[in-house]
Amino acid sequence: MSRVTRFAARDPGPAARMSGFVAHLRENGLRLGVAETALALDALTHVSAARPEEARRALRPICTGCKEEAERFDALFDGFWMDAGRVRTRVMPASKAKGHDAVHSSRDAKGEAAGGAGQATAPDGGDGAAESDGEGRLIATETRNLMRKDLRDLVRQEEIAAAEAVAARLGQALRDRRARRRRAARKGDRLHFRKIIRQSLATGGEPVRLFHRKRPDRAVRITALCDVSGSMTVYAQVFLAFLAGLMRSDPTADAYLFHTRLVRITEALRDRDAMRAIGRMSLMADGFGGGSKIGASLERFAATYARRLVDGRSVVLILSDGYDTDPPEALAAALAKLKKRGCRVIWLNPLKGWRDYAPIAGGMAAALPHLDLFAAAGTLADLAALEPELARL
Amino acid sequence: MSFQQLQHDMAGEGYVATDDLAMALHLMDVLERPILLEGPAGVGKTEVARALAGARGAKLIRLQCYEGLDASQAIYEWNYQRQLLTIRAASEAGETGRAVEDRIFSEEFLLERPLLAAIRQPKPPVLLIDEIDRADEEFEAFLLEVLSEFQITVPELGTIHATTQPLVVLTANGTRDLSDALRRRCLYTYLDYPDRETELAILRARCPGVEARLAGQVVGFVQALRREELEKVPGIAEMLDFAAALMGLGIADLTSDPAVLQSTLKTLLKTQVDQANVTTEVTQRLAGRAA
Numbered sequence A: 001m002s003r004v005t006r007f008a009a010r011d012p013g014p015a016a017r018m019s020g021f022v023a024h025l026r027e028n029g030l031r032l033g034v035a036e037t038a039l040a041l042d043a044l045t046h047v048s049a050a051r052p053e054e055a056r057r058a059l060r061p062i063c064t065g066c067k068e069e070a071e072r073f074d075a076l077f078d079g080f081w082m083d084a085g086r087v088r089t090r091v092m093p094a095s096k097a098k099g100h101d102a103v104h105s106s107r108d109a110k111g112e113a114a115g116g117a118g119q120a121t122a123p124d125g126g127d128g129a130a131e132s133d134g135e136g137r138l139i140a141t142e143t144r145n146l147m148r149k150d151l152r153d154l155v156r157q158e159e160i161a162a163a164e165a166v167a168a169r170l171g172q173a174l175r176d177r178r179a180r181r182r183r184a185a186r187k188g189d190r191l192h193f194r195k196i197i198r199q200s201l202a203t204g205g206e207p208v209r210l211f212h213r214k215r216p217d218r219a220v221r222i223t224a225l226c227d228v229s230g231s232m233t234v235y236a237q238v239f240l241a242f243l244a245g246l247m248r249s250d251p252t253a254d255a256y257l258f259h260t261r262l263v264r265i266t267e268a269l270r271d272r273d274a275m276r277a278i279g280r281m282s283l284m285a286d287g288f289g290g291g292s293k294i295g296a297s298l299e300r301f302a303a304t305y306a307r308r309l310v311d312g313r314s315v316v317l318i319l320s321d322g323y324d325t326d327p328p329e330a331l332a333a334a335l336a337k338l339k340k341r342g343c344r345v346i347w348l349n350p351l352k353g354w355r356d357y358a359p360i361a362g363g364m365a366a367a368l369p370h371l372d373l374f375a376a377a378g379t380l381a382d383l384a385a386l387e388p389e390l391a392r393l
Numbered sequence B: 001m002s003f004q005q006l007q008h009d010m011a012g013e014g015y016v017a018t019d020d021l022a023m024a025l026h027l028m029d030v031l032e033r034p035i036l037l038e039g040p041a042g043v044g045k046t047e048v049a050r051a052l053a054g055a056r057g058a059k060l061i062r063l064q065c066y067e068g069l070d071a072s073q074a075i076y077e078w079n080y081q082r083q084l085l086t087i088r089a090a091s092e093a094g095e096t097g098r099a100v101e102d103r104i105f106s107e108e109f110l111l112e113r114p115l116l117a118a119i120r121q122p123k124p125p126v127l128l129i130d131e132i133d134r135a136d137e138e139f140e141a142f143l144l145e146v147l148s149e150f151q152i153t154v155p156e157l158g159t160i161h162a163t164t165q166p167l168v169v170l171t172a173n174g175t176r177d178l179s180d181a182l183r184r185r186c187l188y189t190y191l192d193y194p195d196r197e198t199e200l201a202i203l204r205a206r207c208p209g210v211e212a213r214l215a216g217q218v219v220g221f222v223q224a225l226r227r228e229e230l231e232k233v234p235g236i237a238e239m240l241d242f243a244a245a246l247m248g249l250g251i252a253d254l255t256s257d258p259a260v261l262q263s264t265l266k267t268l269l270k271t272q273v274d275q276a277n278v279t280t281e282v283t284q285r286l287a288g289r290a291a
Helices: A014-027 A034-045 A052-063 A067-082 A098-104 A106-112 A135-143 A157-175 A193-203 A230-249 A274-284 A294-303 A305-309 A328-339 A362-370 A380-385 A387-392 B003-012 B019-031 B045-056 B080-092 B098-104 B114-119 B137-149 B180-185 B196-206 B212-226 B236-248 B258-267 B272-277 B280-290
Strands: A183-185 A212-214 A221-227 A254-258 A262-264 A314-319 A344-349 A373-376 B035-038 B060-064 B076-078 B110-112 B126-130 B151-154 B158-161 B167-172 B187-190
Touching: A014 A034, A014 A052, A014 A067, A034 A052, A034 B019, A052 A067, A052 B019, A052 B187, A067 B187, A157 A221, A157 A230, A157 A380, A157 A387, A221 A230, A221 A294, A221 A305, A230 A254, A230 A274, A230 A314, A230 A380, A254 A294, A254 A305, A262 A294, A294 A305, A294 A328, A328 A344, A328 A362, A344 A362, A373 A387, B003 B019, B003 B045, B019 B035, B019 B045, B019 B167, B019 B187, B035 B045, B045 B060, B045 B126, B045 B167, B060 B114, B080 B098, B110 B114, B114 B126, B114 B151, B114 B158, B137 B151, B137 B180, B196 B212, B196 B236, B212 B236, B212 B280, B236 B258, B258 B280
Parallel strands: A221 A254, A221 A314, A314 A344, A344 A373, B035 B167, B035 B187, B060 B126, B126 B167
Antiparallel strands: A183 A212, A254 A262, B076 B110, B151 B158
16 A cells, blocks of 8 residues: 555646546455546546545545445545645554565555554454444454464465365355255256146156256355454464355455454455465454454454455355453354354364363353354364365255 | 536535536536436535426436346346237237237337436436446446447347436445446546535535524534434435434423434434444533534
8 A cells, every 4th residue: 555656747738637546446455447447538527526525525436346345435536636745644653663574565555554443453443342442442452462473374375275175065065055946957867747738738748858957056155254363362373264265266265364353354465476475465454363253253354344245155164262351252153143144154263173172161152053064173173174074064 | 508507406406515516417418428426425415416307397216226137127028928918918819920920029029228228218317226236247337338328129129229318317325336438438426425415415405494592503513413323314304204203302402401302313323233332421512612
């Protein structure tokens, strides 16, 4: 986000300025094509474009496509047209360690936009339930780990490859389902009697052609939420590699990190370069290794993203040890809310693999009745062993 | 015509449009693009189309989407029964072959459904495609084609071109994520719950009889209620019902009678859990703050 774009005032004409603006939006992660540039120019001829407020109002419906983009648009507009080309929302701390410079390339810019509420790295800032009581905010700041950790130190290239293979297999086990009801199909496992009888009328009641039906594919959408709080640090390596693998093998999957906040990392993990994807993710997960607010994070998820992305054909995968600083009721309520959307919930807990482990931690005990599957997963081998269970679910 | 003019016309229809919305609707008209309205339930997305049609003096054609909606219900269907009767009648009259076939696949036997009806109007209508996110992805892809070309191919008849291009309003409230292609094709506006001033203006436009003091209290109360933890947040229609209920009961001050106020909450809270959570104490606290 801190990229300095071309100075608007030095551009030769309105067309060049507009394409500069669209390029600026594109740099900041909005998906726009050439057609939008033309449309935007066209739109400005129909309004009094010299007045900034009017131009802003006219450009917003054209250049944005969803709520998140519409919320970011104002800052981006100001950045380009009002500040002589400099993006305003520069929030990197001044005392940033120089050693990590490679991570903060322009490609990671989206992750740095931690300016205000509702942005990429602070989706639950401000008005969320987690923050509303005042007390919660204080605890969150106290326990948040302000030291930025680079996740690339944790994950190695070859591990990603291994994790990708496991994730692809697990993804298949979860995802590739068939519908319950059969539909007419050219090739199918059953005969379509009704159609055969109906079509046999044409041949005088003689069933000359046989029609089939089969259960069509109904892919399940996978949503993974990974806990990266302090207590999970030892397992983060496995889980992050697993997430990266899952996202790369399944184009519809969706991923989030949470510690004291919830962060969507789907876009970052879609990066073609696996290591760069992890780099982007580490920018988004600042505060990694701090405290955990599972209840608040899940509640946040259920109230926002889940409403749009989770339905009866979804599986929600929670990777966490269940040690929560929120009261257990919050976690139970959030899971109940999530379950209401008709999805299946799977909780993978690294501690369950331990001998004598019993889910007596308040949060975990409260969560149990809402889970479809509660399984152990601490290493890649554990995850791989889950395949038959997931396929049965 | 400017967007202020449109805003004024819509106000005449009893719809208070914010500047952003009016501008988006104005652009939809001049750029001939569909508009996608997103927002929580009850912020008046559907009402936009109705008010726009009223302001333009255009016909409103509505396509309500639901899971399993398919092309035949959205575009056209052949009138099978009538075709069968015609075939029977024709065979009794000794008429066969090509002539009958041509006749039964003519315009006469075509049942128009909303999308086809919308492109064959003499005057540009407003086409409202309501809750597009409830329809299947297949239908969404199909709709994309219709919206970009504004022509419909009926295999037996040929391609029907649009006589006029309708003003297309799509609404969604996030049951499912829409495809990027559809979002790109449309202008986009997110409608949120109105701020205090706008909501007061809406209340005055819809219930002209309400006193200024009560109006202020009603809006303040509903806005405070929206900030509570609720399963179903009350929308604008609920606010209007609430105001109407209070007026019908002859209440001039929200804080005057706690029992009556509590019983009128039925117009605002639509789930059992919410009704249980908003107790008399909560109501009084909110009413006290609003007063």
